[in-house]
Amino acid sequence: MDEFSVLVGGRAGDGINEAGMIIARLFNQLGYCLYQYLDYPSLIRGGHNFAIVRAAGKKIGAHRDRVDFLLALNQETIDRHRWRLKEGSVVIYDSDEVKSPVAGGVGLPLKTMAKEAGAPAIARNSGLIGAFSGAAGIEWDILEAVLRKEIPKSIDENLEVARLGRDGIDGNGLKVERRSYPCCPVITGNELIGLGLLRGGLDAYVAYPMTPSSGILHFLAKVAGEFSIKVVHPENEIAVILMAQGFAYAGKKVALGTSGGGFCLMTEGMSLAGMAEMPLVVVVSMRAGPSTGVPTYTAQSDLHFVMNAGQGEFTRLVIAPGDLEQAYYWSATSLGLAWKYQIPAILLSDKTLSESAYSFNLDEARGIPDIRPVLADGEGEYKRYARTPDGVSPLAFPSMKGAVVKANGYAHLESGITTEDADEVKAVQDKSLRKEESLKKELERLPIVRTYGSEDASLALVCWGSNKPVCAEVGEKLGLRVVQPVVLNPFPTSQFEAALGVVERMISVETNSTGQLARLMRCNGFDPDDLILKYDARPFSVEDLEERLLEVTR
Amino acid sequence: MNPKDLATTAPNTWCPGCGNFAILNAIKPVLADLDEEGLLALEKVVLVSGIGCHAKIADYVNSSSFYTIHGRTIPVATGIKLANPDLTVICFAGDGDAYAEGLDHLIFAAKRNVDITTIIHDNRVYGLTTGQYTPTSPSGFVGRSTPAGLVVPPINPLEIVFASGGSFIARGYSHGIELLKEVFREAILHRGFSFVDVLQVCATFFNLYDYYNERVYTLEEHDPQDRARAEEKMREWDYNSDGPIPLGIFYREEAPTFGDNFVKYNSKIADIDGRIREALESFV
Numbered sequence: 001m002d003e004f005s006v007l008v009g010g011r012a013g014d015g016i017n018e019a020g021m022i023i024a025r026l027f028n029q030l031g032y033c034l035y036q037y038l039d040y041p042s043l044i045r046g047g048h049n050f051a052i053v054r055a056a057g058k059k060i061g062a063h064r065d066r067v068d069f070l071l072a073l074n075q076e077t078i079d080r081h082r083w084r085l086k087e088g089s090v091v092i093y094d095s096d097e098v099k100s101p102v103a104g105g106v107g108l109p110l111k112t113m114a115k116e117a118g119a120p121a122i123a124r125n126s127g128l129i130g131a132f133s134g135a136a137g138i139e140w141d142i143l144e145a146v147l148r149k150e151i152p153k154s155i156d157e158n159l160e161v162a163r164l165g166r167d168g169i170d171g172n173g174l175k176v177e178r179r180s181y182p183c184c185p186v187i188t189g190n191e192l193i194g195l196g197l198l199r200g201g202l203d204a205y206v207a208y209p210m211t212p213s214s215g216i217l218h219f220l221a222k223v224a225g226e227f228s229i230k231v232v233h234p235e236n237e238i239a240v241i242l243m244a245q246g247f248a249y250a251g252k253k254v255a256l257g258t259s260g261g262g263f264c265l266m267t268e269g270m271s272l273a274g275m276a277e278m279p280l281v282v283v284v285s286m287r288a289g290p291s292t293g294v295p296t297y298t299a300q301s302d303l304h305f306v307m308n309a310g311q312g313e314f315t316r317l318v319i320a321p322g323d324l325e326q327a328y329y330w331s332a333t334s335l336g337l338a339w340k341y342q343i344p345a346i347l348l349s350d351k352t353l354s355e356s357a358y359s360f361n362l363d364e365a366r367g368i369p370d371i372r373p374v375l376a377d378g379e380g381e382y383k384r385y386a387r388t389p390d391g392v393s394p395l396a397f398p399s400m401k402g403a404v405v406k407a408n409g410y411a412h413l414e415s416g417i418t419t420e421d422a423d424e425v426k427a428v429q430d431k432s433l434r435k436e437e438s439l440k441k442e443l444e445r446l447p448i449v450r451t452y453g454s455e456d457a458s459l460a461l462v463c464w465g466s467n468k469p470v471c472a473e474v475g476e477k478l479g480l481r482v483v484q485p486v487v488l489n490p491f492p493t494s495q496f497e498a499a500l501g502v503v504e505r506m507i508s509v510e511t512n513s514t515g516q517l518a519r520l521m522r523c524n525g526f527d528p529d530d531l532i533l534k535y536d537a538r539p540f541s542v543e544d545l546e547e548r549l550l551e552v553t554r
Numbered sequence: 555m556n557p558k559d560l561a562t563t564a565p566n567t568w569c570p571g572c573g574n575f576a577i578l579n580a581i582k583p584v585l586a587d588l589d590e591e592g593l594l595a596l597e598k599v600v601l602v603s604g605i606g607c608h609a610k611i612a613d614y615v616n617s618s619s620f621y622t623i624h625g626r627t628i629p630v631a632t633g634i635k636l637a638n639p640d641l642t643v644i645c646f647a648g649d650g651d652a653y654a655e656g657l658d659h660l661i662f663a664a665k666r667n668v669d670i671t672t673i674i675h676d677n678r679v680y681g682l683t684t685g686q687y688t689p690t691s692p693s694g695f696v697g698r699s700t701p702a703g704l705v706v707p708p709i710n711p712l713e714i715v716f717a718s719g720g721s722f723i724a725r726g727y728s729h730g731i732e733l734l735k736e737v738f739r740e741a742i743l744h745r746g747f748s749f750v751d752v753l754q755v756c757a758t759f760f761n762l763y764d765y766y767n768e769r770v771y772t773l774e775e776h777d778p779q780d781r782a783r784a785e786e787k788m789r790e791w792d793y794n795s796d797g798p799i800p801l802g803i804f805y806r807e808e809a810p811t812f813g814d815n816f817v818k819y820n821s822k823i824a825d826i827d828g829r830i831r832e833a834l835e836s837f838v
Contacts, residue, residue: 028838185837195830203821204637223833228819230636235662239629242622246633249620250600250641252821254633272623362834398618398634398641399598406612408621409605417564417613418621 002057005064007081009050010073012043019125020051024186025146026138027055031179034186036357037063042295048076057179061323061358061469065541068174071128072098092131094124108168119157130162134169136176185360189353190215192324192360196331203252204230206244208237211295212351213257213285237262241269248278249407251397253335257283260302267309270344272409274314277342281334286350288537297537298351300465303516306346307489315436317345318489322468324358325365326486336371341439352466352539383414391435440490448487449495457481460503464517467509470540491524505529507552557582564613571757573728574675578611580734599642602631604651606682608675611646625655628663631670636813649676653689653711664718664747666812671741671748679760692794708793711751716788721746723805727770728754733801746811773802
């Protein structure tokens with residue numbers, strides 16, 4: 001078999017995410033590319049959590065509906081996911097919990113095993129993973145090494161439970177052969193965005209917790225000492241974006257993170273950053289709305305919100321990376337661009353990209369451009385908003401000798417002092433427009449539109465953000481063109497046109513109910529012929545997209 | 555240095571008799587003196603203002619400044635201070651700014667004891683929006699949004715800041731510049747969150763000069779480190795009754811400040827690619 005999908009499920013608090021990640025790391029040792037989809041409701045204990053780990057010999061970034069292994073810690077997992085089984089699928093379950101199993105499944109008394117080994121109940125996972133390793137023919141040494149690395153406490157007891165689980169399997173069900181995909185870190189989008197920001201020279205990160213963006217805050221807070229950065233969690237999102245502007249004003253590269261609801265509170269701050277020309281990177285990780293919506297599930301429904309948030313007209317950059325390599329490249333590059341053009345840059349993620357784990361190949365994320373801010377030379381009287389031909393005013397920071405740095409959210413003179421004079425007000429706006437033109441020119445040199453699949457196909461899938469991997473996979477399989485604008489504002493019109501090549505028909509694939517990319521395309525002179533939309537707050541599986549595509553093209 | 559050097563070319567648009575002049579005319583000599591005495595460096599001073607008549611002070615002082623938005627001076631000032639602890643950061647905010655739109659920030663700044671100074675131009679009326687009540691307007695206040703008279707009583711901002719953990723709490727009055735200068739100087743020199751509520755009279759929409767002149771007195775023989783006594787003095791006037799109105803420094807204590815633990819973080823990593831590669835190792 002070329003690839004395997006493993007579903008592990010149980011209650012919230014059972015350690016499902018960790019179990020899935022251990023399974024992913026086992027495959028990682030065997031030369032597979034990994035993707036883990038994590039599905040969990042908005043609660044701390046109880047409910048149903050599951051992870052689908054998909055492993056393949058080629059690059060992937062999406063899950064399949066059907067699974068080869070179903071690993072169940074409780075009855076609900078069996079009941080909910082029975083439909084995913086196919087011929088030859090292996091089912092392993094905790095017989096202490098599951099009372100109506102699937103015929104042919106292997107029941108192991110995992111709770112009893114954990115107790116016998118003197119391990120905490122969470123070690124049921126180790127028994128399940130041990131059994132899985134036996135059924136998949138994965139060598140004990142690999143399992144032991146991964147468990148030793150991943151399990152922080154009671155490792156001997158956990159190994160004992162894993163051994164008991166493994167011994168409960170008789171013979172191999174599906175043999176997992178070695179593949180040759182490079183052994184890469186398997187990491188979530190949030191953690192990778194954090195690393196990308198660090199690569200871009202981050203000095204400070206400011207955020208208020210909000211799913212699905214909190215992973216960035218947690219990761220950066222954890223490594224703050226190691227990377228010598230300041231991480232602050234203020235009283236609310238209003239304070240977040242204003243505090244961040246304090247950092248930016250004082251000359252520190254700062255990023256902030258939130259989701260839609262928190263970004264609502266940040267809109268006045270966005271507008272201030274526009275007028276006062278404060279460089280900010282704002283990570284917005286989308287979840288299904290409106291309002292609280294479906295907080296731990298996914299959507300791409302805030303594109304037009306982030307593009308338009310804040311009163312008045314000002315230059316902003318909106319970037320939607322679609323995989324980890326792009327997330328790394330653009331997290332770093334967005335800081336450079338935000339600082340060179342003194343603008344707010346929005347890095348748009350969603351629950352799928354932020355919280356799924358992917359194999360990350362650093363070698364594919366090379367070539368991050370060195371884009372630096374324009375600094376004042378210290379000659380003459382400093383003017384914070386000097387009106388230059390390219391719209392970019394050289395930066396100085398307070399405490400620089402002789403520089404009086406006056407930032408202002410009112411319309412302002414070059415000095416930064418408030419003005420309401422008609423000519424001056426127009427000059428402020430003209431400067432902003434010139435800056436946007438300069439930014440567009442700079443972007444022309446960067447990979448702002450990506451393509452996959454066949455170059456001479458007449459049918460193209462157009463996608464953005466986290467739908468890139470599933471579209472690329474299906475597009476390549478079916479010989480279609482796939483076009484992904486990575487920068488969405490300013491819209492990359494000429495690169496987009498070039499990417500379409502000989503395409504005659506475009507289908508926009510989106511995780512929202514109205515086709516937000518399609519609307520943006522139409523605003524820029526491109527008219528998609530069909531939409532494939534999904535708005536049940538779940539990401540497209542490979543099968544989903546294939547089926548929907550058949551319906552549209554039939 | 556001469557305080558006149560701190561003037562800008564911006565035309566002043568405050569009304570004649572506005573209490574904001576007193577604050578402007580007190581802060582300039584205080585900054586000039588502190589610079590002269592080597593207690594701070596003017597190029598390291600940053601003024602942060604909100605929105606309202608008070609906020610124009612950012613245009614009127616020739617120092618680095620960030621003229622922000624309504625209610626948000628304190629988080630901006632906090633960010634500036636955390637980013638560069640060498641800076642002296644002074645917030646100017648109105649009572650609408652600090653007690654209505656941005657009360658959450660005031661409470662948290664006090665709770666954190668972040669090392670910034672916050673001066674409130676408390677005229678107890680919205681001036682720039684032409685005469686509505688604020689959180690410190692007395693009950694019965696007749697404003698354009700409450701033509702029948704305000705029903706609810708005001709808040710006492712000193713008590714709020716005290717309860718939140720502020721480590722320097724003072725009150726000034728825009729008629730009495732010497733006291734203002736003294737209080738501003740001490741507030742700036744205090745390490746921690748300094749809070750000064752200035753009874754700043756709005757000559758156009760709520761002229762309280764006569765009212766205040768009859769009731770204010772300066773705290774004397776008051777030990778600002780005596781918590782119980784400080785609290786008693788803060789409660790002596792509730793911004794509503796006609797009781798005597800004490801002015802001066804009510805409370806002051808030394809306490810750890812937010813950001814002390816950040817000083818060592820300077821984001822200087824020699825080989826960032828190597829460090830990232832190492833960090834990635836733990837995800838294999």
